[in-house]
Amino acid sequence: MHHFQDLATAFTKKFDVDHFPAEPQTLYGPNRYFIGLGGKRIRPVMCLMGNELFEEILPDAWLVSNAIELFHNFTLIHDDIMDHAPLRRGMQTVHEKFGESTALLAGDVMLVAAYDYLNKVSGKYVFAINSLFNQTARQVCEGQQLDMDFEKRGDVKLDEYLHMITLKTSVLIAASLKMGAIIGGAGERNQNLLYEFGKKLGLAFQVQDDYLDAFGDPEKFGKKPGGDILSNKKTFLQIHALENTTGSEKKRLLELIAGNESNKVEETIAIYKSSGVDQWAESLKEKYIEEAYKHLDDIAVLSIRKKPLKELADFLLNRDH
Amino acid sequence: MHHFQDLATAFTKKFDVDHFPAEPQTLYGPNRYFIGLGGKRIRPVMCLMGNELFEEILPDAWLVSNAIELFHNFTLIHDDIMDHAPLRRGMQTVHEKFGESTALLAGDVMLVAAYDYLNKVSGKYVFAINSLFNQTARQVCEGQQLDMDFEKRGDVKLDEYLHMITLKTSVLIAASLKMGAIIGGAGERNQNLLYEFGKKLGLAFQVQDDYLDAFGDPEKFGKKPGGDILSNKKTFLQIHALENTTGSEKKRLLELIAGNESNKVEETIAIYKSSGVDQWAESLKEKYIEEAYKHLDDIAVLSIRKKPLKELADFLLNRDH
Numbered sequence: 205m206h207h208f209q210d211l212a213t214a215f216t217k218k219f220d221v222d223h224f225p226a227e228p229q230t231l232y233g234p235n236r237y238f239i240g241l242g243g244k245r246i247r248p249v250m251c252l253m254g255n256e257l258f259e260e261i262l263p264d265a266w267l268v269s270n271a272i273e274l275f276h277n278f279t280l281i282h283d284d285i286m287d288h289a290p291l292r293r294g295m296q297t298v299h300e301k302f303g304e305s306t307a308l309l310a311g312d313v314m315l316v317a318a319y320d321y322l323n324k325v326s327g328k329y330v331f332a333i334n335s336l337f338n339q340t341a342r343q344v345c346e347g348q349q350l351d352m353d354f355e356k357r358g359d360v361k362l363d364e365y366l367h368m369i370t371l372k373t374s375v376l377i378a379a380s381l382k383m384g385a386i387i388g389g390a391g392e393r394n395q396n397l398l399y400e401f402g403k404k405l406g407l408a409f410q411v412q413d414d415y416l417d418a419f420g421d422p423e424k425f426g427k428k429p430g431g432d433i434l435s436n437k438k439t440f441l442q443i444h445a446l447e448n449t450t451g452s453e454k455k456r457l458l459e460l461i462a463g464n465e466s467n468k469v470e471e472t473i474a475i476y477k478s479s480g481v482d483q484w485a486e487s488l489k490e491k492y493i494e495e496a497y498k499h500l501d502d503i504a505v506l507s508i509r510k511k512p513l514k515e516l517a518d519f520l521l522n523r524d525h
Numbered sequence: 526m527h528h529f530q531d532l533a534t535a536f537t538k539k540f541d542v543d544h545f546p547a548e549p550q551t552l553y554g555p556n557r558y559f560i561g562l563g564g565k566r567i568r569p570v571m572c573l574m575g576n577e578l579f580e581e582i583l584p585d586a587w588l589v590s591n592a593i594e595l596f597h598n599f600t601l602i603h604d605d606i607m608d609h610a611p612l613r614r615g616m617q618t619v620h621e622k623f624g625e626s627t628a629l630l631a632g633d634v635m636l637v638a639a640y641d642y643l644n645k646v647s648g649k650y651v652f653a654i655n656s657l658f659n660q661t662a663r664q665v666c667e668g669q670q671l672d673m674d675f676e677k678r679g680d681v682k683l684d685e686y687l688h689m690i691t692l693k694t695s696v697l698i699a700a701s702l703k704m705g706a707i708i709g710g711a712g713e714r715n716q717n718l719l720y721e722f723g724k725k726l727g728l729a730f731q732v733q734d735d736y737l738d739a740f741g742d743p744e745k746f747g748k749k750p751g752g753d754i755l756s757n758k759k760t761f762l763q764i765h766a767l768e769n770t771t772g773s774e775k776k777r778l779l780e781l782i783a784g785n786e787s788n789k790v791e792e793t794i795a796i797y798k799s800s801g802v803d804q805w806a807e808s809l810k811e812k813y814i815e816e817a818y819k820h821l822d823d824i825a826v827l828s829i830r831k832k833p834l835k836e837l838a839d840f841l842l843n844r845d846h
Binding site for chain 2: 225227228230231282285286305306308309311312313315316317319320323327330331334335338341342345346348349350352353
């Protein structure tokens with residue numbers, strides 16, 4: 205069994221091959237550029253860890269890990285087009301550097317490359333893996349569409365936001381773990397428990413992400429706080445605040461969202477604090493972590509095998525214990 | 526054995542199901558709209574005919590036909606974004622009607638739906654079918670990228686154009702036939718002959734398409750001639766004319782391409798005629814037809830089985846005999 209850092213190193217090394225033909229360079233160069241920007245490679249490592257929870261890592265898990273990472277990069281390239289994002293990991297996005305049409309096509313062909321890895325999976329698992337992969341890919345697209353739909357609405361409820369975040373973020377984490385479990389020979393019950401663990405982990409991570417944007421330590425966090433507030437992004441914080449403030453506080457919050465006042469970030473954060481959004485978010489994150497761990501605990505393997513997954517969760521969720 | 530018209534009718538009926546979940550309607554509605562615009566459904570029918578050349582049509586061929594048609598529609602939705610096309614089949618394109626971001630995502634999830642049909646193919650063929658499908662999808666993307674690259678260049682040679690058109694148009698026709706042949710149990714030699722038949726058929730069809738834009742009968746053709754000339758599209762005609770005119774004729778042709786003179790279409794067509802481009806194109810089309818038929822003739826099945834494919838080719842290539 206391996207620590208996730210060791211698996212991340214091993215994956216990064218194995219993934220460092222050319223996934224595309226040489227020509228046309230105008231199509232594949234942009235994909236090489238984007239993959240070269242790096243990333244934490246969390247999702248493919250989760251597939252490897254899902255496998256190793258039950259069995260030594262098998263060759264199929266490496267194939268599926270490649271597919272997952274290519275899929276994730278495909279979604280980032282296309283999301284960046286939709287979000288008109290100029291930067292990704294501090295570098296130009298594909299559409300900024302190479303134009304929107306090429307970014308669109310480069311993403312398309314990245315998805316095809318992902319499927320080509322999946323096609324090489326052993327016959328025993330290929331149907332189950334592809335079914336879950338397709339379901340997940342569909343859900344991730346649905347999540348992105350809902351995210352765009354919500355941008356135009358001022359009345360998004362917490363359960364709608366939860367549903368969107370689950371699709372857009374959590375299911376890929378959950379499915380990465382489950383695909384590993386399938387390859388590792390896990391029974392259906394264990395597969396599904398691991399999937400639920402991943403889903404809750406994804407939600408806890410998103411709550412934390414939203415929380416840190418408003419309340420994170422700028423030194424530790426590495427970027428100026430309030431980016432989500434400035435761009436009026438729907439977050440756990442904004443939605444809870446809108447649902448739980450009343451009277452003049454709610455009125456002021458709506459004014460701040462509608463306008464671009466110079467103290468928008470500071471005053472929004474002040475309202476979040478006075479209405480207890482920060483504490484609510486902290487306890488919501490803890491709730492999801494507990495639920496995640498409960499599912500992990502229920503998986504019928506020796507608890508020592510679960511240690512690397514717990515370490516990864518603690519690392520992602522910034523927990524020191 | 527069936528005529529292609531009968532298979533087209535049967536396919537259209539079978540394809541008329543909902544390929545997508547109900548929600549979110551904002552994502553799947555656009556896909557239903559686009560599929561509802563119809564189309565000749567040539568490629569899926571070719572898959573069925575490729576199967577029936579060797580064997581009764583099997584359930585797998587219907588699955589693959591669905592995948593092919595969804596893939597083709599995915600490419601159209603994304604190509605329309607890249608080409609800024611306002612209309613498709615006389616109706617608004619997806620990005621015109623629903624916005625670019627939704628069109629991008631709708632195309633993505635259409636491709637995923639195509640792969641989900643492929644995943645249901647019997648274990649015996651699933652690897653071969655997916656391999657060919659992935660290779661073809663990659664090539665179609667490459668063709669589209671080359672097409673965009675060529676738009677920026679004035680020195681595209683005939684062999685480069687041929688390569689681009691082969692990727693962008695011919696390989697999907699060829700692969701549709703071959704996927705049917707694989708399911709029909711054809712041997713490798715027969716599969717490859719059918720693939721080459723499809724490739725040459727695709728080229729002949731493209732030559733005809735380019736030819737009709739300049740020389741077609743407007744009454745029969747249903748649209749004003751010269752659309753390609755007005756938009757400076759690279760065509761067999763333009764490239765051959767640029768390679769085979771000299772002196773003042775070539776100079777004038779380059780001026781016409783660079784400008785937007787009121788008689789651009791008429792004068793370009795006049796140069797095409799005086800430099801013999803029309804006859805060259807007609808004989809090039811005949812050459813590809815002959816090569817296509819030679820490959821079809823070489824396939825080792827009773828010639829009566831080839832009749833529907835010959836009829837389809839004659840129909841597509843406007844031949845009355």
